[in-house]
Amino acid sequence: AATDHAAHLGAAGEFAPRAAASGPVVTPFTQCMPVPPVLAPTSTVGGVDAYTIEVRPADVEIVPGLRTPAYTYAGHFTGPTIRARAGRPATVAFTNRLTTPTNVHLHGGHVAPDSDGHPMDQLAPGAAKVYEYPNTQRAATLWYHDHTHALEADHVYRGLHGFYLIEDPAERRLGLPSGDFDVPVMLRNAELDATGAFVFGGHPDNRTVVMANGKAQPYFPVAPRKYRFRLLNAALKHVFRLSLGGAEMTKIGTDGGLLPAPVPLTEVSISSGERVEVVIDFARWAGRGPVHLYDGDNPIIRFDVAPGRVADPSRVPPTLRPLPPLGTPTVERTVTMSMDMSLRPPIALMNGRPYDPSRADVSVRRGTTEIWNVVNEDLDPAFPFDHPFHMHLMQFRVIGRDGGPPLPEDAGLKDTVYVGPRGSVRLQVTFDTPFTGEYLAHCHFLEHSALGMMLRMDVLP
Numbered sequence: 284a285a286t287d288h289a290a291h292l293g294a295a296g297e298f299a300p301r302a303a304a305s306g307p308v309v310t311p312f313t314q315c316m317p318v319p320p321v322l323a324p325t326s327t328v329g330g331v332d333a334y335t336i337e338v339r340p341a342d343v344e345i346v347p348g349l350r351t352p353a354y355t356y357a358g359h360f361t362g363p364t365i366r367a368r369a370g371r372p373a374t375v376a377f378t379n380r381l382t383t384p385t386n387v388h389l390h391g392g393h394v395a396p397d398s399d400g401h402p403m404d405q406l407a408p409g410a411a412k413v414y415e416y417p418n419t420q421r422a423a424t425l426w427y428h429d430h431t432h433a434l435e436a437d438h439v440y441r442g443l444h445g446f447y448l449i450e451d452p453a454e455r456r457l458g459l460p461s462g463d464f465d466v467p468v469m470l471r472n473a474e475l476d477a478t479g480a481f482v483f484g485g486h487p488d489n490r491t492v493v494m495a496n497g498k499a500q501p502y503f504p505v506a507p508r509k510y511r512f513r514l515l516n517a518a519l520k521h522v523f524r525l526s527l528g529g530a531e532m533t534k535i536g537t538d539g540g541l542l543p544a545p546v547p548l549t550e551v552s553i554s555s556g557e558r559v560e561v562v563i564d565f566a567r568w569a570g571r572g573p574v575h576l577y578d579g580d581n582p583i584i585r586f587d588v589a590p591g592r593v594a595d596p597s598r599v600p601p602t603l604r605p606l607p608p609l610g611t612p613t614v615e616r617t618v619t620m621s622m623d624m625s626l627r628p629p630i631a632l633m634n635g636r637p638y639d640p641s642r643a644d645v646s647v648r649r650g651t652t653e654i655w656n657v658v659n660e661d662l663d664p665a666f667p668f669d670h671p672f673h674m675h676l677m678q679f680r681v682i683g684r685d686g687g688p689p690l691p692e693d694a695g696l697k698d699t700v701y702v703g704p705r706g707s708v709r710l711q712v713t714f715d716t717p718f719t720g721e722y723l724a725h726c727h728f729l730e731h732s733a734l735g736m737m738l739r740m741d742v743l744p
């Protein structure tokens with residue numbers, strides 16, 4: 284398996300030979316941020332919503348005037364959004380029209396192993412597969428993306444990512460902004476060459492383009508009222524530090540759904556794979572502005588706020604949704620993440636070994652509650668790697684960080700959590716699932732997982 288990872292890196296990855304500095308200069312705020320189209324089911328027979336998606340190449344326009352050859356779901360660079368309803372199963376038939384194998388993982392989804400997008404469970408070019416999504420979990424912002432063995436970084440970088448939202452009546456009753464005022468926003472970056480093509484090089488002088496819903500630094504016209512934004516970090520390797528330049532926003536949800544209560548804040552970070560939901564009330568800027576969403580000091584979206592007053596029946600109630608009870612842990616284990624930088628290209632390890640699909644690294648019993656001590660073992664100050672840790676199948680809770688209590692931003696249901704250099708996270712998870720079989724846990728810097736920073740997690744009866 285290590286050889287596969289190394290071979291892959293000859294073509295792509297942060298450790299590949301560096302390309303020369305290049306890239307288009309983006310004039311910010313010249314294109315409007317699109318909202319990814321919502322996919323309609325092709326049938327709804329027997330209470331099951333059946334969807335169809337072709338995975339195919341398409342030229343997309345990230346920077347105005349440049350064509351970027353991409354891999355897409357149904358031709359859309361942020362794939363079509365599936366809006367599923369809790370308690371109502373969905374199937375998605377994916378057909379591979381690429382010349383490379385692919386598969387699909389529903390990130391954050393509670394699904395059976397044969398629909399989880401196991402790295403070795405691949406659709407050859409021309410093949411099709413129907414994935415089954417039971418939608419038995421609470422309302423949440425999930426996403427789907429490629430998970431092909433050792434190629435996931437390359438494929439997601441080229442565009443295989445889309446939103447999958449689960450909605451339920453309990454959430455609808457709260458009266459949060461909905462319809463046109465409930466906007467999924469996929470944030471990511473990429474390096475492009477002067478022609479617009481994706482570059483895999485990691486050269487520090489390469490121009491990095493930051494996109495929202497597939498457009499480089501777009502503007503987005505808004506009414507002077509409240510909006511719900513479902514923010515997803517789909518970058519291969521980046522931590523977004525999001526703010527409105529000091530103005531307040533209200534955090535309402537995390538990876539696994541709503542928080543117990545809204546949290547006002549002025550800055551929120553998300554690492555690769557994570558989601559955060561915020562409500563922004565633009566009424567205070569009616570006819571004034573513009574207002575920017577920043578990543579650190581870099582403005583990435585300009586909100587153009589219309590003047591005047593509009594009726595806004597939406598609200599953010601003082602209590603949102605209680606979290607499920609924590610359970611009593613009976614098992615505790617340690618999981619480590621590290622890079623072996625003595626090799627060129629390096630390999631990436633969990634529990635000291637690169638991923639091998641034929642080896643079960645962790646076996647958990649269905650129904651048990653476990654504590655995982657997730658440790659970033661990269662102690663060399665020359666290589667201070669972040670490693671966002673992601674567990675398939677379940678949502679967990681962060682109960683400690685860096686030897687102390689969790690940070691306020693660790694609250695809520697999570698499937699992906701930032702683990703900083705020399706850092707650690709304690710998480711608690713209850714495997715209350717009908718499913719048994721092979722799942723995964725891995726670093727969600729997908730260049731690291733493609734290099735082996737992934738472990739096989741078997742759920743036993």
Ligand code: C2O
Pocket residue numbers: 388390428430556673675723725727
């Ligand atoms: Cu979003 Cu196994 O990944």
Ligand code: CU
Pocket residue numbers: 620668669670671726727728731732736
């Ligand atoms: Cu990592």
